[in-house]
Amino acid sequence: MTDEHDVDSQQEFLTFLLGDEQYGIDIMSVKEIRGYDNVTRIANAPAFIKGVINMRGEIVPIVDLRIKFQQKQPTYDEFTIVIVVQVHDRLVGMVVDGVSDVVGFTPEEIRPSPDFGTAFDSRYLSGLGSKDKDMVILVNIEALVTSQELGLIDQNRSTYS
Template sequence: MPENQYVVFKLGKEEYGIDIMNVREIVQYQESVKVPNSPKFIEGIINFRGNVIPIVCLKKRFGMKDKATDANTRIIVINLNDKQIGFLVDEASQTIRLDDSNIDPTPDIITGIERKYITGVGKLDNRLIILIDLEKVLTEDEKDKINLLDI
């Protein structure tokens, strides 16, 4: 059975997984600089290894209640269209391996744009892990707005 490796992160009490091949790095939270007139889900920008990258707050993007950052807060950095972008999460604690037999397709209850970036539901012991594709979390319009930040 084909097996994939996922980085597991938390937003509130929910666990999400992303393909480890999409992750460039996971870094400790650092304060971002706010950018005027940016979309509400953009936390700001940070200096990441000499590059200025935008930080997307996934909780805001998903319409979840935001919480204060703490020692567990992380930024997951990915490459998106030759550009680095960071995603703010409550915690990114582990990597897991799932074979295809432990991944169910996206439930029919999920409709609209969310269906595009939820790739399935992983089952590991008694846990359900929502598998998402961070590259598809942002719409083309939202990606354009981030690019307009000229960063």
């Protein structure tokens, strides 16, 4: 196999930090990286849904992944980052501790997520990316955003529509 073939077979992920752990999402779903703005709070929303912002005329829900994945107590300041992703035709902002890099993994470098039983809900993980000594927890952003728990996108929509 040539190096060019290896690059072509890689899937690229935007990596970000939640606490001390490195996570990744498919780069193709990322639309924008921006600072945290004031949000309009939504009454009776779960704690991890911080509210909504108006982004160029589109209402974008903001989900704090630090709360959703039960990380440390989050702070909101000028260093807080929001990754705006698109799932189907809907934009969703995800609050994270920081953005790291874009990393490519070949299929051989991606392992299935381990089953943690009831100790950890791994249904939103698509696997673990491993390169050298580094491990990246790969988030299935579509499963997370379309989950009944978040309720941000209608689950009955076809994945291929």
